[in-house]
Amino acid sequence: MFYLIGLGLGDIKDITVKGLEIVKQCSRVYLEMYTSILGCSLEDMQEFYGRPLLLADRDLVEQGADEILAGAGESDVALLVVGDPFGATTHTDFILRAKEKNIPYKVIHNASIMNAIGCCGLQLYKFGETVSIPYWDETWKPDSFYDKIKLNRLHNMHTLCLLDIKVKEPTPESLMRKRKEYMPPRFMSVAEAAQQLLTIVEKKDALERNTVLNEQSLCVGLARVGQDTQQIVVSTLHGMRATDLGGPLHSLIIPAKEMHPLEVEFLQQYAANIKLDDYNH
Amino acid sequence: MFYLIGLGLGDIKDITVKGLEIVKQCSRVYLEMYTSILGCSLEDMQEFYGRPLLLADRDLVEQGADEILAGAGESDVALLVVGDPFGATTHTDFILRAKEKNIPYKVIHNASIMNAIGCCGLQLYKFGETVSIPYWDETWKPDSFYDKIKLNRLHNMHTLCLLDIKVKEPTPESLMRKRKEYMPPRFMSVAEAAQQLLTIVEKKDALERNTVLNEQSLCVGLARVGQDTQQIVVSTLHGMRATDLGGPLHSLIIPAKEMHPLEVEFLQQYAANIKLDDYNH
Numbered sequence: 001m002f003y004l005i006g007l008g009l010g011d012i013k014d015i016t017v018k019g020l021e022i023v024k025q026c027s028r029v030y031l032e033m034y035t036s037i038l039g040c041s042l043e044d045m046q047e048f049y050g051r052p053l054l055l056a057d058r059d060l061v062e063q064g065a066d067e068i069l070a071g072a073g074e075s076d077v078a079l080l081v082v083g084d085p086f087g088a089t090t091h092t093d094f095i096l097r098a099k100e101k102n103i104p105y106k107v108i109h110n111a112s113i114m115n116a117i118g119c120c121g122l123q124l125y126k127f128g129e130t131v132s133i134p135y136w137d138e139t140w141k142p143d144s145f146y147d148k149i150k151l152n153r154l155h156n157m158h159t160l161c162l163l164d165i166k167v168k169e170p171t172p173e174s175l176m177r178k179r180k181e182y183m184p185p186r187f188m189s190v191a192e193a194a195q196q197l198l199t200i201v202e203k204k205d206a207l208e209r210n211t212v213l214n215e216q217s218l219c220v221g222l223a224r225v226g227q228d229t230q231q232i233v234v235s236t237l238h239g240m241r242a243t244d245l246g247g248p249l250h251s252l253i254i255p256a257k258e259m260h261p262l263e264v265e266f267l268q269q270y271a272a273n274i275k276l277d278d279y280n281h
Numbered sequence: 282m283f284y285l286i287g288l289g290l291g292d293i294k295d296i297t298v299k300g301l302e303i304v305k306q307c308s309r310v311y312l313e314m315y316t317s318i319l320g321c322s323l324e325d326m327q328e329f330y331g332r333p334l335l336l337a338d339r340d341l342v343e344q345g346a347d348e349i350l351a352g353a354g355e356s357d358v359a360l361l362v363v364g365d366p367f368g369a370t371t372h373t374d375f376i377l378r379a380k381e382k383n384i385p386y387k388v389i390h391n392a393s394i395m396n397a398i399g400c401c402g403l404q405l406y407k408f409g410e411t412v413s414i415p416y417w418d419e420t421w422k423p424d425s426f427y428d429k430i431k432l433n434r435l436h437n438m439h440t441l442c443l444l445d446i447k448v449k450e451p452t453p454e455s456l457m458r459k460r461k462e463y464m465p466p467r468f469m470s471v472a473e474a475a476q477q478l479l480t481i482v483e484k485k486d487a488l489e490r491n492t493v494l495n496e497q498s499l500c501v502g503l504a505r506v507g508q509d510t511q512q513i514v515v516s517t518l519h520g521m522r523a524t525d526l527g528g529p530l531h532s533l534i535i536p537a538k539e540m541h542p543l544e545v546e547f548l549q550q551y552a553a554n555i556k557l558d559d560y561n562h
Contacts, residue, residue, distance in 0.1 A: 010390070013298040014389075014390070017301055018294035030483060067359040087399070093543060096546055108295075110392050111391050119394075124368065124395050125410065125443070127411075157410050223413035260378070262374060269380070
């Protein structure tokens, strides 16, 4: 059997009881750590599980399905992923590869950022399409996520913005070489995301800035959701640009213009300098 | 400390290791079972946790916050809820009541239907606003959820439809009496949901039926997501009307018209009689 096990978002003890039992009984257990990160070290996890873990980096997960799935028809193999197994396309693809090989599989669900962001008090059912904000570089500045935020805003839906993660990215110089060299990991902060959004907004005309998004629009910054050091800050986009929420991972929410009174009351806890009741956002 | 602990969707062992440790150490533990249901009995849970549980029914959760929170400033009290604690507005409200009383709180996240529906292979980030389909009766047939599905369809987003649950609903006759009597619990099936959707669609004009939704449109029926008896079926809305997925809970998804090839490949597993590759939905 091949098990795809979600680890949740917080620490070592956010694995489910069922997940832990499976981890202990498998012949091989892989840990995938590049689509997201957990607030604990590999050593802590190995000690807690009482067994060694095999690290599955980006190359192995994306190209090494054969290696990971080897023998999973006869004995039990598990792949541990941060959050829920269906949070990343790579894992859906992985299950299809198992099916192709006639290997039975089982998924152990857990919390992921897609449902845990409810912790800020915004109701999950009112979120529209989720967007990803990618790191810009000198020549590549994609902004198609803005149109999705706009659509959600115009139809009174919240938007969750997932912020870019660059882990095990080969340096441009080493791309063609046999032995790749990797850049240090980077995790986009809410300040960087707000800055990129404002750069896009500043090019729009006055009407659009009034009806869709401007630097006075409210946003919610979240850091390390589900961990003990979780932080939530409600601010204007302008203010978020200068907000430091500490270590990764960060997420940004652009709330709908009209919120339920309960949503407003909950968000107010995190809005130090803004009175949300009469804020015209 | 007041703990709000998510139980996930499957069975007794879907609680996290952290959640289980807290349950064992609390002075009082309440179990809320009316906003959703789990695939195990109260007795099984008490035996697994090695402690008694207090049942929190709808009246207690909605009006008895004082009773549940009593003493949580000095000792530890937990409220267990199916799925993730932020899945229902009631729980968000509960946290605000704790804050009012200066009772510190902690949330233990878990999987909920809002992220576990990824199990059908449709990518979570492509879901638009979630809708709830309520039971109709003779005089009350609300259909505002249709407009949300329409908006999602026109902008190429999937729609998750949460289906109505009626648990501990007072009978109309006993509403005014001191001692309420309750109707047997009801859980809407995918067949009932498809029937209600088609009733709405049949009143629309030909243009709308061609561009938005008609009886040949694809839908995904899911039952008991996260449990061992989980079932997923891909069918037309017409076919779903006659599909029996067994016991509760059921959910229905109306997919976007354009899907990613990986989404199509994954859904194909559950579409016995339809070749999705060249299906014009």
